[in-house]
Amino acid sequence: MASTNASVRRRKPDPKEEAGNDGKIVAASEAEPIDSDEDKKKKARKSKKKSRNADDEDEYDKRDAAVDVLRVISFLFVVSCGLSYLISGGESFFWGMTRPPTYLRASWWKSKLSGPLYLTPDELAAYDGTDPTKPLYLAINGTIYDVSANRRTYGPGGSYHYFAGCDAARAYVTGCFAEDRTPDMRGVELMYLPIDDPTVDRHWSKAELAELKKKEMEEAQKRVHDNLKHWVDFFAKSDKYNFVGYVKKPKGWPGTEPVRRLCDTAAKQRKTRTIPGKEEKQ
The missing domain is CATH 3.10.120.10 (Cytochrome b5-like heme/steroid binding domain)
Known part of the structure; x- marks a missing residue:
């Protein structure tokens, strides 16, 4: 009986080993790590941040792009008026010169x-x-x-x-x-x-x-x-x-x-x- 009981007795798994999906024992270092609650929170925060950045980019594309275009047009208009004034000798801001160069x-x-x-x-x-x-x-x-x-x-x-x-x-x-x-x-x-x-x-x-x-x-x-x-x-x-x-x-x-x-x-x-x-x- 003693030998029989000894044969059915199972060895406790080593803490450093873990059963794989196929039933084989693998080292704990080779097993997939299990995320802790803190890690899950960090990943959730990162995901929210990426989503927020994407939303910001979409918002910029729709709103600020038009503002930038207006800024460029305004700048070119001011430069054009200045050049007209200089070239015409103060005659016109809008290229309406009677005797253009x-x-x-x-x-x-x-x-x-x-x-x-x-x-x-x-x-x-x-x-x-x-x-x-x-x-x-x-x-x-x-x-x-x-x-x-x-x-x-x-x-x-x-x-x-x-x-x-x-x-x-x-x-x-x-x-x-x-x-x-x-x-x-x-x-x-x-x-x-x-x-x-x-x-x-x-x-x-x-x-x-x-x-x-x-x-x-x-x-x-x-x-x-x-x-x-x-x-x-x-x-x-x-x-x-x-x-x-x-x-x-x-x-x-x-x-x-x-x-x-x-x-x-x-x-x-x-x-x-x-x-x-x-x-x-x-």
């Missing part, structure tokens, strides 16, 4: 990207402002400018319409707008030369008179050059009129045409020489 005009960018135009005098004449669908061009000394920004002055009925659609360099100097719509400057210096008068000219010897006339011609040519240059620089430096291109002149020009007569307005300003030692008559 050239780099803000579409025509300026178009001319820069397309390159200079080369127009014959006949082709240039088509841009005299009579066709409102075309830009308004004028030329001076062979260079073409877009003066569409001032159609009231250069367009039909304007005070300077004579200059539109042509190169009227001569008229800028002589003042004969209708008669001198040409770039031919030959003979213009006569308007600055005195009239030969034998009664007055006899006060100089032949050699002295020849030297005097030479000096007078040099001065007259310089005045023509300076007067024309004034207008050439005016258009070249203008922030209102854009450079377009150049006029294609016929081969051999201006030698293919006769020298023009000095217009009456310019001829009338000529006077006789002043006799040495006497004041010029008023």
Whole structure:
């Protein structure tokens, strides 16, 4: 009986061992840990925190995103107003400038990207402002400018319409707008030369008179050059009129045409020489 009782007696499991799912004894260290109540509370708090953060993100997406967009738009609006004020010299906060800089005009960018135009005098004449669908061009000394920004002055009925659609360099100097719509400057210096008068000219010897006339011609040519240059620089430096291109002149020009007569307005300003030692008559 003693042996029988001994065989049915079971050994108490080692505290460090635990029966697995398949009935085998495994080490306690290999068994899955059992969470305590404190661990369960910590996990519950973490789960709630994650859920709260997700809710916060959803709330931000719906509410604060719209606010951020409004902030960006407001910032860009303020910057735009400031730039407009600076560029316009205090004229406008909203880009409503009467004379915007050239780099803000579409025509300026178009001319820069397309390159200079080369127009014959006949082709240039088509841009005299009579066709409102075309830009308004004028030329001076062979260079073409877009003066569409001032159609009231250069367009039909304007005070300077004579200059539109042509190169009227001569008229800028002589003042004969209708008669001198040409770039031919030959003979213009006569308007600055005195009239030969034998009664007055006899006060100089032949050699002295020849030297005097030479000096007078040099001065007259310089005045023509300076007067024309004034207008050439005016258009070249203008922030209102854009450079377009150049006029294609016929081969051999201006030698293919006769020298023009000095217009009456310019001829009338000529006077006789002043006799040495006497004041010029008023």
